[in-house]
Every structure is written in C-alpha cells, then in structure tokens.
Amino acid sequence: MKYQALELQLNDTQVTPTFVEQQLPELAADQVTVKVAYSDINYKDALTLNSRSGVLRQYPQIPGIDAAGTVVASKSTAFKVDQKVLLTGFDFGISWPGGYAEFITVPAAWLVPLPQELSLADAMWYGTAGFTAALSVRALLKYNLPLAAPILVTGATGGVGGWAMAILHQLGYYNLTAVSRNVAATDYLQTLGANNVITPAELADPRQRPLQKQKFVGVIDAVGGTLLTDILPQVSYSGIVALSGNAGGNKLAATTLPFILRGIRLQGIDSVSYPTAKRAAVWQQLATDFKPTQAQLLQQNTVEFKQLPNALATFLAEKHHGRTLVRI
Ligand SMILES: NC(=O)c1ccc[n+]([C@@H]2O[C@H](COP(=O)([O-])OP(=O)(O)OC[C@H]3O[C@@H](n4cnc5c(N)ncnc54)[C@H](OP(=O)(O)O)[C@@H]3O)[C@@H](O)[C@H]2O)c1
Known part of the structure; x- marks a missing residue:
C-alpha cells in the first residue's frame, strides 16, 4: 500500500522538505504498523531543517520524533490491530522514518498503549515535551517538596517548560516562578500557574558570585546554557535542578560551590532512551493526576499535514506558546 510522508532532502547544506510517496514495507518480527492520526512539532523536530544542527545523521530522512495512531498490522504479541498507541523518542524520526507520515512501521518495543483517559490528540499535545516535563516533575x-516550595521553571512559554508549569500547578504547587524572554507572555504564564514571571536578565548577577541568596528549592530547566549558570548559585540548600534542555546552549560555566557547600543536586533528564518498561506508568500519570483539570490550559496550536513544511520552517523563528500538533 502507498502512503504520503514528508521527507527532508539535503542539497549541499540546504534542507528541503518534500512530500513523497512511500510503500508500506513487509512487517518483520516484533514490528507494528500504525496509521498515524497526529504528530507534533518539538524543538528537535524544527532543528532537523538545519543540516548543521547535528540532529539528523543522514538525509534523506522522514522526521517527526512523536506519533499517535491506530495499529493496522502487528507481528508482536504485545499489540493488536485497532489498538491505539503512541510513540516518542528512541531513533524515531532521527535514524528511523518518523511520525510525519500517514503510516509508520516500528519496533513494538517503542510503542506505548494509549491510556484510556487520553485521546490521540491529547497524547501529542503532551508528546515528547509533556513526557519530558513529567520526568522532570517526577x-x-x-x-x-512541600506545596509551598519555591520552584523555578525555564522555557515556560514552550512545550517542556509549559507542561512542567501546568503539571506542578495541577499538583497544587503554588509558589511557581516562570522565566521567559518574552514579557508579553506574562498573562499566558500566569494562566499556566506562575505566580511570578521574570526575565533571564533578572536571574543574572553582574558580580557572578558563586553563592547568592537561596531562592529556589526546585528548578525545572528546559533552557540550560548561561541561564543555568545564573540559576545554580540561587538554588537553596539540598535543592534539586532537573535539567532537560539546551535551547540556550550546551556549555555549562559553573563553580562546584553550590554542590559542595549547599548539597544541591543537578539531575539530567532524558526522554529519548527512557526504558520502555517504565514508560506506561509515566503516561498513566500524564493521563490522570498530572493532567490539568482546566481544559486548554496549555496553548494548543494545530497545523494540517500539508502545512507542515512552513510550520517547521517558522517554528524557531516565530514566537509560539505551548504545543503545536500536526493532524496527519
Ligand atoms: N532531555 C530531553 O529528553 C528533552 C526532551 C524534550 C526537549 N528537550 C530540549 O528541551 C528544550 C525545550 O524543548 P521544547 O520542545 O519545549 O521547545 P520549545 O517549545 O521551542 O520551547 C523552548 C522555550 O525555551 C525558551 N528559549 C528558547 N531559546 C532560548 C534561549 N536561547 N535562551 C533562553 N530561552 C530560550 C523559549 O522561551 P521564551 O521565548 O519564553 O524565553 C521557548 O519557549 C530544547 O532544548 C529541547 O531540545 C530535551
């Protein structure tokens, strides 16, 4: 059977997204074919258009690191035809054809059964960003941490930070500070649960003292870079920083003093290779106690499959709030 997919083709350093016709492959043992209903756009997906970003190791490639849909063929005892499933991470959309396609054929070990409480669109509203936020909150x-604990969330206008903020708010945390370069986003961040919105500049110490006033017991950082450098000296005694992002860079200039004099912890968060066996429990939390009861709290933008080349190209350049779903 033939189907449409969006392929990235490389000419010199120029990456061009082109719709191509694909043929469903023969299913190998333990593989599953899924009819995709929704994918989404993550920061990493947008970077695939930049051949120098290092996200894709080879072109041409069908990108899209997330997908949700219905099983249409299965050579795995774990998944049956008509079952609804979701997929984030692993090599999907990186070195294996990804979610920007009408059908995907993937190892069963990458799939998670869709929790009963979620729709396929909900699953991609979360996507890798929501899953990463859940791992960070966990x-x-x-x-x-007590509900009054002061917690800082960076990149909160985006997917990971936005979901982290919304989940913490849902759990009852009420002393939440959001960091954004976009002051116009203040109202939006307040609806997500922030009772304080600051700019990165407000966290910077001109004197760059290695230990500053202890302000945050918990930090969820989706930006990293110099922002993390500025945050570490302000983490309270035995505080915890969950770091997932590098939107602000992947170099860290820091002293050891907050670690050895305040016992702070820096926990790396990885959603890509997170073990299959532990994924369903995290998605169940996203479907229940982590799920905001206030509908549409986190902004949801939907683009149609045909609009995807333009949506991908403008994702990093244009200010966006929340999450972008792709209806396949
Ligand atoms: N470790 C993992 O498994 C994992 C999983 C998912 C994502 N990530 C990483 O997490 C980050 C966020 O991903 P996302 O999908 O949530 O992206 P997103 O939706 O584009 O959000 C990123 C947010 O970070 C802020 N930001 C962007 N560039 C910045 C810069 N140079 N300095 C300061 N702030 C900046 C922006 O907020 P303002 O414009 O409001 O400042 C933006 O809303 C990315 O680095 C991504 O690669 C890691």
Whole structure:
C-alpha cells in the first residue's frame, strides 16, 4: 500500500522538505504498523531543517520524533490491530522514518498503549515535551517538596517548560516562578500557574558570585546554557535542578560551590532512551493526576499535514506558546 510522508532532502547544506510517496514495507518480527492520526512539532523536530544542527545523521530522512495512531498490522504479541498507541523518542524520526507520515512501521518495543483517559490528540499535545516535563516533575517529587516550595521553571512559554508549569500547578504547587524572554507572555504564564514571571536578565548577577541568596528549592530547566549558570548559585540548600534542555546552549560555566557547600543536586533528564518498561506508568500519570483539570490550559496550536513544511520552517523563528500538533 502507498502512503504520503514528508521527507527532508539535503542539497549541499540546504534542507528541503518534500512530500513523497512511500510503500508500506513487509512487517518483520516484533514490528507494528500504525496509521498515524497526529504528530507534533518539538524543538528537535524544527532543528532537523538545519543540516548543521547535528540532529539528523543522514538525509534523506522522514522526521517527526512523536506519533499517535491506530495499529493496522502487528507481528508482536504485545499489540493488536485497532489498538491505539503512541510513540516518542528512541531513533524515531532521527535514524528511523518518523511520525510525519500517514503510516509508520516500528519496533513494538517503542510503542506505548494509549491510556484510556487520553485521546490521540491529547497524547501529542503532551508528546515528547509533556513526557519530558513529567520526568522532570517526577525528579522533583522524589524529594517530597512541600506545596509551598519555591520552584523555578525555564522555557515556560514552550512545550517542556509549559507542561512542567501546568503539571506542578495541577499538583497544587503554588509558589511557581516562570522565566521567559518574552514579557508579553506574562498573562499566558500566569494562566499556566506562575505566580511570578521574570526575565533571564533578572536571574543574572553582574558580580557572578558563586553563592547568592537561596531562592529556589526546585528548578525545572528546559533552557540550560548561561541561564543555568545564573540559576545554580540561587538554588537553596539540598535543592534539586532537573535539567532537560539546551535551547540556550550546551556549555555549562559553573563553580562546584553550590554542590559542595549547599548539597544541591543537578539531575539530567532524558526522554529519548527512557526504558520502555517504565514508560506506561509515566503516561498513566500524564493521563490522570498530572493532567490539568482546566481544559486548554496549555496553548494548543494545530497545523494540517500539508502545512507542515512552513510550520517547521517558522517554528524557531516565530514566537509560539505551548504545543503545536500536526493532524496527519
Ligand atoms: N532531555 C530531553 O529528553 C528533552 C526532551 C524534550 C526537549 N528537550 C530540549 O528541551 C528544550 C525545550 O524543548 P521544547 O520542545 O519545549 O521547545 P520549545 O517549545 O521551542 O520551547 C523552548 C522555550 O525555551 C525558551 N528559549 C528558547 N531559546 C532560548 C534561549 N536561547 N535562551 C533562553 N530561552 C530560550 C523559549 O522561551 P521564551 O521565548 O519564553 O524565553 C521557548 O519557549 C530544547 O532544548 C529541547 O531540545 C530535551
């Protein structure tokens, strides 16, 4: 059977997204074919248009690191035809054809059954960003932070930070500070649960003291770079920083003093290779106690499959709030 997919083709350093016709492959053992209903756009998806970003190792490639849909063929005992499933991470959309396609054929070990409480669109409203936010929140919850604990969330206008903010708010945390370069986003960030919105500049110390006033017991950082450098000296004694992002760069200039004098913890968060066996439990939390009861709290933008080349190209350049779904 033939189907449409969006392929990225490389000419010199120029990457061009082109719709191509694909043929469904023969299913190998333990593989599953899924009819895709929704995908989404993550920061990493947008970077695939930049051949120098290093996200894709080879072109041509069908990108899209997330997908949700219905099983149409299965050579796995774990998944049946008509079952609804979701997929984020692994090599999907990186070195394996990804979610920007009408059909995908993937190893069963990459799939998660769609929780009953979620629609396929909900699953992609979360996508990799929501899953990463859930892992970040879980890292903080391990330390039993009280609901009054001051928590800082960076990149909160985006997917990971936005979901982290919304989940913390849903859980009852009420001393939440959002960081954004976009002051016009203040109202939006307040609806997500921020009771304080600051700019990165407000966290910068001109004197760059290695230890500053202890302000935050928990931090969820989706930006990294110099912002993380500025945050570490302000983390409270035995505080926890869950770091997932590098939108602000992947170099860290820091001293060891907050670690050895305040016992702070820096926890890396990885959603890509997170073990299959543990994924369903995280998605169940996203479907239940982490799910905001206030509908449409986190902004949801939907683009049609045919609009995807333009939506991908403008994703990083234009200011966007929340999450962008792709209806396939
Ligand atoms: N570790 C993992 O498994 C994992 C999983 C998912 C994502 N990530 C990473 O997490 C980051 C966020 O991903 P996303 O999908 O949430 O992206 P997104 O929706 O584009 O959001 C990123 C947010 O970060 C802020 N930001 C962007 N560039 C910045 C810069 N140079 N300095 C300061 N702030 C900046 C922006 O907020 P303002 O414009 O409001 O400042 C933006 O809303 C990316 O680096 C992504 O690669 C990692």
